[in-house]
Amino acid sequence: MVFDLRCRLRQQGVLGINQRNADFVLRYNARRLYPLVDDKLKTKQLAIEAGMAVPELYGVIETQHQIRDLPKIVGERTDFVIKPAHGSGGDGIMVITGRRKNRYRRVNGLLIDEDELEHHISNTINGQYSLGGVPDRAMIEYRVQFDPLFEAISYLGVPDIRVIVFQGYPVMSMVRLPTRQSDGKANLHQGAIGVGIDIARGETLRGVWGNEIISEHPDTLHPISGVAIPNWPLILELAAGCYEMTGLGYIGVDIVLDRDLGPLILELNARPGLNIQIANAIGIHHRLKLVERDGDPRAPVAQRIAFAVGHFETAKPEMAGEHAASSRPEVAGAQPEQPHAPG
Amino acid sequence: MNRRHLYGLVLALIAIAAGMFLYKWQVLGFPLRPGADTNAWTIEASVSFRAGPGSVRVNLHIPSLTPGYTLLDENFVSRGYGLNTSYVPGGRSAQWAVRRVSGEQTLYYRAVVYEDRSSIDADTTPPFPPEPVLEEPYATALRELVAEVREHSADIETFTAELLKQLNDPSPDQYIDLFLNQVRTPTERAQVATTLLAGARIPARVAHGIYLEDKQRRAGVIPLLEVHNGDEWLYFDPVTGAEGLPDDFLIWWRGSEPLARIEGGGQADVQLAVQHNVIDAMLVAEQRADQRQSRLVEFSLFGLPIQTQSVYSVLLMIPIGAFVMLLMRNVIGISTFGTFMPVLVALAFRETQLIGGIVLFTLIVTLGLMVRFYLEQLRLLLVPRLTSVLIVVVLLMVGVSVFSHRLGLETGLSVALFPMVILAMVIERMSIVWEERGAAEAIKEGLGSLLVAAVAYLVMDIDTLENLVFVYPELLLIVLAGSLLLGRYNGYRLLELIRFRALSKTIG
Structure with missing residues (x-):
């Protein structure tokens, strides 16, 4: 059979x-x-060079102390996406749709505070979502308006x-x-x-x-x-x-x-x-x-x-x-x- | 080209492995099963005599060419005597000598032989014997007899058989009668046969040996007629004429000389005592390799210290476990945490046994996961968190051991053999999968790992397999060949058949 x-x-x-x-x-x-x-960072650069359309990159966080720069990177934008450069299977992607003072609204409606967001980024750059746990980078980019x-x-x-x-x-x-x-x-x-x-x-x-x-x-x-x-x-x-x-x-x-x-x-x-x-x-x-x-x-x-x-x-x-x-x-x-x- | 290269490599690996395996198994007699024994006999020859006042010389024939048996060990007990062994026409001989001795003397020679079907009479082909110079009427009788026997035979084998038949005829004809006139013992009868065979220019000699039966105090020396047919020696019983070397028969010496010859002593008595014992087949193999000056054993694992050997007998099973894991993943399609984690867990199962191992593994991973979920709330950085999980795993292992010992459960003590770093990684991976893909996925992968570990353990636990790989490490080359082949396996995984089942019906 x-x-x-x-x-x-x-x-x-x-x-x-x-x-x-x-x-x-x-x-x-x-x-x-x-x-x-x-x-994904390399892919993005490659695509930009080739003149193809990609979601705009706001910034990259590579080290622990850069995490504090997050507000600077995000600026006045209220929605953005954080994703690991080496993530796979959609793991580690966090979609933020709104902001209220120090709290961020995730796509599922849950509110998280800055601390939680920073922890997530920290996990990302320490390689939690990358293969073999190698240190990674976190990309902050445009959230697609579908x-x-x-x-x-x-x-x-x-x-x-x-x-x-x-x-x-x-x-x-x-x-x-x-x-x-x-x-x-x-x-x-x-x-x-x-x-x-x-x-x-x-x-x-x-x-x-x-x-x-x-x-x-x-x-x-x-x-x-x-x-x-x-x-x-x-x-x-x-x-x-x-x-x-x-x-x-x-x-x-x-x-x-x-x-x-x-x-x-x-x-x-x-x-x-x-x-x-x-x-x-x-x-x-x-x-x-x-x-x-x-x-x-x-x-x-x-x-x-x-x-x-x-x-x-x-x-x-x-x-x-x-x-x-x-x-x-x-x-x-x-x-x-x-x-x-x-x- | 690529593929042909791979197949070539695979074939070469299998050929090398099979060649070494067959050589060690068939030629050197390495055992296939653990604790295989070989039949061995200890034969003790004791020569006792009353020594005169002067010097004494004792010559004792000792075994050299022993078809069906191989000499494993021999030693001589002879206090005060000078000892010398040499090759003589009848085989090998030990010569004891002493200048001045008197009274009862006993000299011992002890040999250990083992059954070895591959041992044959590796003798050189003898030249044709000269025709015996006999006086009349013997010369005529010999001529007539040879002519008559030749009439009734086709080759050397049948010639000898016919000759022996005539020699042993209860009512012999006149020529035979002439030769058997002085013959009393079977040995003498065999001597006569060699003379008659020499008359037909057939090389023949008398071999003397004993039947190897357990616990013989005084084994009887029995003569055997050896006839060379140009290719090999044939054996005949000089009394019954039966052809072939009887089982359990050890040829001790050849020729017409007596077993022992003593100069300067009297009342000589030579006894051959036989004792049966079994010895480890491995010992025999080592000895044999030594005799053949084969370097294989010297450079095998048996050359290592015993303690290292036991480590390797475990290590050599890892490739087997890994191969099982490979089959489970790439042919069946079970997903696991980490590539080699199941193999290491399976190694730990060797100490805990299967059920105990599964219980302990589940217990530690479950407890560890709970701690890990708690730690998640503290928002720790990755590396400190991993370290914390590792520390918790070690503490859990200590806890399980102490607690189960209190309860009198011994399995709990072997928990320390679990690879804790691997366990910590499993817990970390599992918690991430749990969060990202859901509990079902995490538990499924966890169970998959456990299943692979259990199967790998069951295979690695087969004693015969472990012994086989330890005695023949070259068999791992076949495992390597299998892995290489699977490296190009592009068929469906078993679970994929279920996954894509629906697609089989869409069009056809």
């Missing part, structure tokens, strides 16, 4: 962790390029769009919608919803929430299928451009949609997770093979996008609304992968 399942998954082109690591990450991602994406489109289908946090880019070709995409259960975080294994996006049309497919296939947001009850992502061509262009920017052959590009600024590159990941296959209800391996065979990594961005749009159309999910909700085919739970890979 196990063997049978294995054969069918192979046939469907489902990529496993071992194969992702052996045949794609190890082969297409040169080790010396990792720091470019593992260090697009009204997503207001109806996300709870508290910022939904982000993940595009897997292989040799410069966007091959698969999904959007991760925070829920009440995920506490506003966009991590699938914490309870966020993964919704596949058709590369060709930029339209959402179906959603996967834990073990269920859903078509409505569990908190807002708005339909999540068939939503057209605005600025989709621009998103593909940004994502595809990350290949030239970093030189990494197999990456996950995380993009957010800002109300005023449009698509912004949030971070890159050299070991992107595999749950995107569940959200799209399709294996990624066949697409990767196609790019490996027919794709020219030196082709210009526009040509690569045209190739992706031409080849990677995902069939619209057959089951609509009520049918899907009632039948609820089982989709296995999202699991944490390597310590590196965010969900």
Whole structure:
């Protein structure tokens, strides 16, 4: 039975962790390029140099005594985000949405005082959220004002769009919608919803929430299928451009949609997770093979996008609304992968 | 190219490991199982005689070529005598000599031999013997006899068998009768057979030996006819004509000379006493390697002091545990805290036993987590906090030991073997996962670590395996080859099959 399942998954082109690591990450991602994406500060600088849109960096805290400079860095701004430069899986990110004297309001409505905020930054620079506990830096940056489109289908946090880019070709995409259960975080294994996006049309497919296939947001009850992502061509262009920017052959590009600024590159990941296959209800391996065979990594961005749009159309999910909700085919739970890979 | 290189390396590693393993196992006889014993016999030859007033010389044949057995050890007890051993045509001989001695004398020679199927008659091929020069009517009889036996045989083996049949015929023909005229003992009968065989230009000799049976005070020396067929020595019982070297038969010396020869003494009596005992197979192997001048044992772990040896017998199991961990993570897909933490915890389980170890581990991690959550409220910096957790872990271990000792539970005492730094890191990691990803995730990873540790422990606890790896450390090369191969394993992990189960049905 196990063997049978294995054969069918192979046939469907489902990529496993071992194969992702052996045949794609190890082969297409040169080790010396990792720091470019593992260090979000470097990624940001790189993106700015390449002329790509990123959330504005307000400041960096590197040492214990710099923490006192936080008010100076933040200035008069009332909302900002603190994140570890080497964080993974969304760990250690603190989103501040308001300020009142010495107290800060977190995105979930809780108020924390300056002391707590400083403790958080201190933990960050001491390496609590970085791999192996190596000393880290805390970045203070612009908080994305998310697009009204997503207001109806996300709870508290910022939904982000993940595009897997292989040799410069966007091959698969999904959007991760925070829920009440995920506490506003966009991590699938914490309870966020993964919704596949058709590369060709930029339209959402179906959603996967834990073990269920859903078509409505569990908190807002708005339909999540068939939503057209605005600025989709621009998103593909940004994502595809990350290949030239970093030189990494197999990456996950995380993009957010800002109300005023449009698509912004949030971070890159050299070991992107595999749950995107569940959200799209399709294996990624066949697409990767196609790019490996027919794709020219030196082709210009526009040509690569045209190739992706031409080849990677995902069939619209057959089951609509009520049918899907009632039948609820089982989709296995999202699991944490390597310590590196965010969900 | 890359892949071929890897496979080449893997094959080379396996070939080296298998080669060394087979050599040590088959040739040097290293044991496969712990405490394997080898059958060994102690044979004591005592030569007693009444010495005259003058000088005395005693020659005693001692074993040299002993097919089926190998000499492990030998010693001589002979106070006041000069001792000399030398190779003589009949094998090996010990020569005792003293200038002036009188009265009852007893000299001892003691040999320890062990069963060794690989020991064969590694003798040189003998030349064809000259035809015996005999007087009439013997010469004619010999000619006739040889011609007749040759008629009824095909080769040396059947020739000898036929000859012995005729020699032992209850109503022998006239030629045989002529030769058997003076023959009384089986030994003499064997001598006659060698003469007759020499008449057919077949190399033959008489070997003398004893049956190795336990607790023999006076083992009887039995002759055996050895015939060379050009490739190897064949053995025949001169009385029954049965072919083949009997089991439990130790050849002591060869030739027509008596076992012992004494000059200057009388009333000689030679006794061979046999005692069976078992000795450690490892001892035998070491001895054998020594005899073959193989450096393998000298440079093996057995050359180390005993205390270091016991450390290594544990250390050598770590690769096995790590390999189990590798399988659990990359083939099955269980997530754990830290890469090698489960292996170290499994090592600690060796002292605490499985159930006790799991209870203690859970207890300490739970208590540690509670302290860690409390410390979180104090907003400590990372490194001081880690140090504090470590100190608390050590104190907890002390507490568990003292408390369980009061209760009379011995397992609690072995808690000190838990790798405390690792435990502190587990607690820290677990509390972060707990906060960031939720309790379910943290507990799942904790249980995964515990499961991997338990399985690794169960594998590392297999005595046979531990002994095998200690005696044959080269087997770890095979583990290394397996790890290298798994380094290129790109199949699904078992748990991924469940995770992606739904995708198998979407289209097909």
